[in-house]
Amino acid sequence: MTESVVNMSVSDQLFARAKQVIPGGVNSPVRAFRSVGGAPFFVKAAHGARLVTADDRELIDAELIVRFVPSIQKVRMCNSGTEATMSAIRLARGFTKRDKIIKFSGCYHGHSDSLLIKAGSGALTHGNPDSAGVPASFAKETVVLSFNDRAALDAAFAANPDQIAGVILEPFPANIGLILPDPGYLAYLRDICTRNGTVLIFDEVMTGFRLSKAGVQGLLAEQGTPVIPDLTTLGKIIGGGLPVGAFGGHADIMDYLAPEGPVYQAGTLSGNPLAMAAGITALRMLEELNPYPRLEKLGQQVRDVLIAAARNKGIPLQVPQVGSMFALFFTPTPVRDYATALQADAKIFARIFRSCLDRGVYLAPSAYETAFISTAHDGPDIDQACEIMSKAIAEL
Numbered sequence: 001m002t003e004s005v006v007n008m009s010v011s012d013q014l015f016a017r018a019k020q021v022i023p024g025g026v027n028s029p030v031r032a033f034r035s036v037g038g039a040p041f042f043v044k045a046a047h048g049a050r051l052v053t054a055d056d057r058e059l060i061d062a063e064l065i066v067r068f069v070p071s072i073q074k075v076r077m078c079n080s081g082t083e084a085t086m087s088a089i090r091l092a093r094g095f096t097k098r099d100k101i102i103k104f105s106g107c108y109h110g111h112s113d114s115l116l117i118k119a120g121s122g123a124l125t126h127g128n129p130d131s132a133g134v135p136a137s138f139a140k141e142t143v144v145l146s147f148n149d150r151a152a153l154d155a156a157f158a159a160n161p162d163q164i165a166g167v168i169l170e171p172f173p174a175n176i177g178l179i180l181p182d183p184g185y186l187a188y189l190r191d192i193c194t195r196n197g198t199v200l201i202f203d204e205v206m207t208g209f210r211l212s213k214a215g216v217q218g219l220l221a222e223q224g225t226p227v228i229p230d231l232t233t234l235g236k237i238i239g240g241g242l243p244v245g246a247f248g249g250h251a252d253i254m255d256y257l258a259p260e261g262p263v264y265q266a267g268t269l270s271g272n273p274l275a276m277a278a279g280i281t282a283l284r285m286l287e288e289l290n291p292y293p294r295l296e297k298l299g300q301q302v303r304d305v306l307i308a309a310a311r312n313k314g315i316p317l318q319v320p321q322v323g324s325m326f327a328l329f330f331t332p333t334p335v336r337d338y339a340t341a342l343q344a345d346a347k348i349f350a351r352i353f354r355s356c357l358d359r360g361v362y363l364a365p366s367a368y369e370t371a372f373i374s375t376a377h378d379g380p381d382i383d384q385a386c387e388i389m390s391k392a393i394a395e396l
């Protein structure tokens with residue numbers, strides 16, 4: 001199309017607005033028209049082969065995310081949590097011009113090569129791939145540490161001076177049951193990253209929009225102990241059931257992405273209108289409903305009931321809980337990391353799981369999954385689930 005048939009002024013305004021919150025104003029570099037010149041246009045509708053360009057009622061979807069998560073100045077939409085974390089890692093490497101990254105044992109960040117690696121035996125060993133097909137030469141760029149261990153962090157930075165591009169973590173690890181950080185641990189991590197010029201990445205694919213409008217970082221800010229990551233990755237809830245991921249953060253870092261900067265990242269379906277419509281609707285509903293105080297109450301109810309049932313039965317049980325998220329660890333030891341999580345008795349969990357399922361409550365089918373209470377659960381649902389879970393514990 002040429003300027004003679006397209007009224008570009010509205011698109012120009014929208015593109016200027018998009019550039020405020022999306023690197024280069026696009027979710028895939030070629031869309032910026034750099035190789036053909038001129039400015040891209042926004043599409044309001046399509047009929048057969050014909051496009052209708054935007055009018056001023058269009059909303060830039062990314063603005064909602066920037067409003068929800070204050071640490072995100074610019075955001076790039078993609079199609080899954082895996083894409084978001086993979087791209088954030090590449091961006092951290094491109095921005096710092098370093099290769100190594102730190103992750104924590106038990107944290108899952110999707111299935112890209114750099115991240116599909118858990119602990120070696122010692123805190124400082126280089127990672128071994130978790131899956132066939134990940135070259136050992138990739139895995140050795142990933143240093144795997146134990147969560148909540150400050151000395152291990154100090155040692156890893158000391159052993160790899162000026163080499164750590166980024167640290168990625170689930171700020172509340174939730175892929176090995178639920179683990180909560182020791183007080184001050186996340187602030188310590190923030191500080192050591194700042195001192196070493198390392199990009200701190202919060203993977204909030206699971207916690208984003210679940211624990212607060214701004215995930216763990218929002219909760220920490222509400223509690224008066226803010227920790228601000230450089231980059232944040234998002235997924236799951238952000239798509240309202242459709243495949244959506246996103247990563248965003250400080251504009252100086254995000255502007256390293258193509259077409260603004262040298263770090264390539266792209267996607268045919270990134271920012272597609274169907275998925276964006278579902279995501280926008282989900283986020284607007286969360287804003288309107290503000291389900292978080294209600295979910296916190298329900299979460300506390302479940303935790304208290306489970307702990308009381310285990311105490312009555314005389315079996316050791318830890319129930320870490322925050323908001324709608326909780327986990328059951330049948331162990332006397334408070335769970336602080338991967339090693340203590342693995343000490344929990346998975347056989348007792350399996351018996352509880354089967355007993356609950358027989359009575360109509362479907363827990364996640366693994367001792368190492370975090371349980372979620374959803375906005376669809378009402379009070380009576382949770383009362384009934386509590387009764388059934390208590391019975392299952394009493395009958396052990």
Ligand code: PMP
Pocket residue numbers: 080081082083085108109110111170175203204205206235236
């Ligand atoms: N990060 C975290 C914290 C996750 O829990 C997951 C998925 N369970 C991912 C990343 C990967 O997301 P996806 O499955 O959408 O690729």
